[in-house]
Amino acid sequence: MSKSKRSTVLIVDPNQTQSIEVNTQLLRHLKPILMGLGIATVVLSIGVVSLVIRNYTTTKDNQALRQKVGDLEGYTSAEVNAKINELRKSEKAVLELQNYLQERGAFTPPPQKPIDDGKPNSAAGGPALKISAPMPFMGSFAQNTQNLLEAVKKMPLGLPAPTEISSRFGNRFNPFTGGGGEFHPGLDFRGEIGDPIKSTASGMVNFAGYQNGYGNVVRISLDNGYEILFGHMSEIDVRQGQTVHAGDMVGKVGSTGRSTGPHIHYEIRKDGTPIDPEPFLTLSSR
Template sequence: MLKKKTSVLFVEPDGTSTKKIQVPTVVVTHWKKVMISSIILISAIVLTAIFAVRQYTSERYTTVYGRQINDLKAQNRQLEKDEFDSQTTAEEMKKSFNSIDSTLERINQKMKKRGLKAIKMENVGGPIEEESDDYLIELSQFYKEQLIKLENRLEGMPLGTPHPGRITSPFGYRRNPFTNRGREMHSGVDLKGKTGDPVKSTAKGEVTFAGYQGNYGYVVMMKHSNGYETRYAHLVRTRVKKGEYVEAGEIVGLLGSTGRSTGPHLHYEVLVNSRKVNPAKYFNF
């Protein structure tokens, strides 16, 4: 069918012939169908190309947008993590500061039991420094540990007075109160009071003796930590027993005038490593 040819003559506007070609006769006979088919084929090719370009572009944009979405999700997760860490840090700081406050309050309560003033920061100041959360947590933990150490040391240290009465005879040499002659060493502090007044322990410790002992009369002797000892003499009655553990501020006996005494008072002694020292040094913190 394609072997049968038909000549096609190209004519210029002035009627002269310029070129002649031979094409299959079927093309000339069915030129409309051929043209339509060609148009359809070209359209199909163009549409296919457009679809391919769009598909490629769509996939490219999908990839780019997918990366951006993944980045946004990662940033969101990081923000959520940072917020959680911030909340956790704030909670840890709150717990740490609350612990410091509770420890300080506990120490102050013990100070009150001994007749001492609460611990306060006086004559201090300075600018407020902005620090990181980690630094604040570390700092608060440090203060917490220091306060706990202070609390443990204070518990075994004889601070304050066992009785609020005024001092009638200080520590050191004095005139003999019975003969009013000569001098004698007074190894404690005498505090005036009324018979039956409560006498309180000035530190946490163990009772090593509770009973009557010569010139002391009824006396309570206690052993504390760090080499401290205390003695509460001339009592009318003891309220504790040997081997008993007593907290600071607890009543160990009742004031009296037993033993070598000229009237109702409390003879109070403090010893450090078995050496008697002036108890008045420990009346204030």
């Protein structure tokens, strides 16, 4: 009977080192298992550690993202609420405008007389027109606004150049002598030679040329009895008969005619009579 070999296993402890004897055969079998277990433990530990790190990082990222989303939500809702409030105000203004136009009868053609009752009428003639139904109140917002815009474009509005007034409408001293009263039928705007002059309304050029006193002048007639006039130009950029739109350039600032220096003489005439253009410069209440 062969004597089974035995190996000594040392358990090293700093305080007390022990030795035990183990069957060598058994130890040989145990060795790969122990090594395998060791490797598995190391791999598992790495896995666990990396999972913990990843989880930690993800949690931090999530917190940061949640914070950002929260911030964005707060910001967006404040922004959106402000816009909604603005829209409500605009809607209210449009409704008031719509109401006003409705009350003024802007959407209802005037009643056409006579109503055909078969009886003779001593004050009638021409084609008979039917009374059309008033426009539906809410149905044609955009169209009504467009019509209003077209009407507004046919009224003089705004400045012929973004500059200051140098002389007002009405009685004034003679700008050449400083004495003797005279009537100034328009507004003067300071300017530099060559500055663009823009039409303050849409209409048709009824005069473009030289006229004593006014120098180079452009007159535009609007189809509601109004006329606008720009004088003392250094250059005229439109011709008689031409259609111009509000904002179109009609010429350049100059000092032609009876003028003490470069400026625009701007007139508004209603049925041929000059009126003060100043109330037409802005819709601002200031």
